[in-house]
Structures are given as C-alpha cells and as structure tokens.
Amino acid sequence: ARQAKDAPPPPTVGVVLKGCDTRSVVALIQERQVPRDKLVLVGVACPGMVDRRKAERALGEHVALGAGEDAQGNVHAVVEDGTEVALPREQILASACLECRSPTPSIHDALLGEPVEAKDPQAARRQTAEFGAKALAARWAHLRQTLSKCIRCNACRQACPMCYCKECLLDQTRPRWLGAGTDISDVTIYHLVRACHMAGRCTECGACVRACPMGIDTRLLVRKLNQEVEDLYGYRPGEAIDATPPLSAFAMDDPQDFLTEP
Known part of the structure; x- marks a missing residue:
C-alpha cells in the first residue's frame, strides 16, 4: 500500500492469504491502494496462529x-534446556484468532483446505460490552494503565496494513500535533487519533498486538468504533469487495443520532 504513486504498473502477483489477510487486501482494494486485476488470491482456511508470548x-x-x-491438537x-513440551493449541492461540469471525477467506481465486468455523464470533462484543458497563x-x-507502557516506537502503526499515508498526521511538525516523547498525554492522543482513523477500517488482524514490544493490546478502542460503524451502517471492513465503506458514501437517510444525542 505504500508503493509510490508514480511507480510503473505492478505485475500480476499471487498472494497467499489467511482470513484476516484477505480482509486487509479487500479493504486496500476498496481504498484503491492495490488493483484487484493484478492479484491472484490464494486463500487458506486458517485454524488460528500460535502466539509465542502466550506460550512463554x-x-x-x-x-x-x-x-x-x-x-490431539497439542x-x-x-524450551531453553532443549526439552520438548506439548501445549494445548487453544491455550496459546493469538487472541485475534480466538475472536476472528471469518477465519476462512471470503474472497479468493483458489481456496486451500476445508472451510473453518469461527471459534467465538461474539467474543469481541462481549469484551466491549463488559468494558462499557x-x-x-x-x-x-x-x-491510562494500559497506555502507560507505550514507548511510542510506532510499531503498531508500521505493522498495520491500513496505515499507509506517505506522511502520518502524527509525524507532522508544521503544525506539530503532539510531542515525540512518552508523556501520558501525548501517548493517549497518539492512540486516540489512530483509533479514530481506523474506525470502520480495522480488519482485526492483530498485527498491532504482535508488533508491540511492550505487549500492549489497544484493540479495545478500535473494536468499539468498528462495532458502532457496523451497527449504524451494516458495514464490516474487508468482508465484501463490492461494499461501499461508510466514510466514502453519503445518503440522506444516514443515521444522524450522534448529532443530537450524547
């Protein structure tokens, strides 16, 4: 997605994709960052990826x-002394995989493996509901406690497939919107701005969590905003290539409750 705009036309390439990868590619196609006719999508039905940090x-x-x-699925x-240890797979799967609602790619030119059912498709909504209560x-x-560990390395942004601006708002110096340090105010603004920019766009791949050297999971913020977009506009990022992202369309009957109600 960060390919220069003036680069020569890309060649046709084959891409092997899990369910979350497919959602990201679809979202990038919708935002005209990659051409669909230059991609051969090979989908892989994904049973989930193991999280090394959970194992450790x-x-x-x-x-x-x-x-x-x-x-047996172990x-x-x-481990460090060379001993081989067996761990239950479900115990060490990445959180994003446990909560994934579409582990089988919804769009593909070829599919490898049998379709996989979602493990707990309502997990994300339960978590946001518990937090909201x-x-x-x-x-x-x-x-504040979660974000206090942030060292502002920007790894979450760099790993995100949907963050592709040539110059990020958060890097601008004229004007400068926030400092580059780890003051809690700057850190909070950084993550809130990212969350707002990802509303209705986050494909819930979990790349930000995997990339964070401090083990921070800030998906709660974006997840809530994604759910608001889904409830208001019936849109789930990356699920349907012919769907129109809500922020790129306007209709007279769009919900406007947020304009009049707190």
Missing part, C-alpha cells in the same frame, strides 16, 4: 515453536 507465559521461559503438532515447543473513571483508569 504458560511455561515461564523462552520457547522455540515449530516443533510440530500431535493428533503444539510442541522446545464499567464506570467512566474505571474505564479511563484502565486505558
């Missing part, structure tokens, strides 16, 4: 994954 927390030490899986990992002070305290 479960075992209390560094592990090397990739030792295979057994017939993932084999090698808390008092305002408790929600704010949770966000």
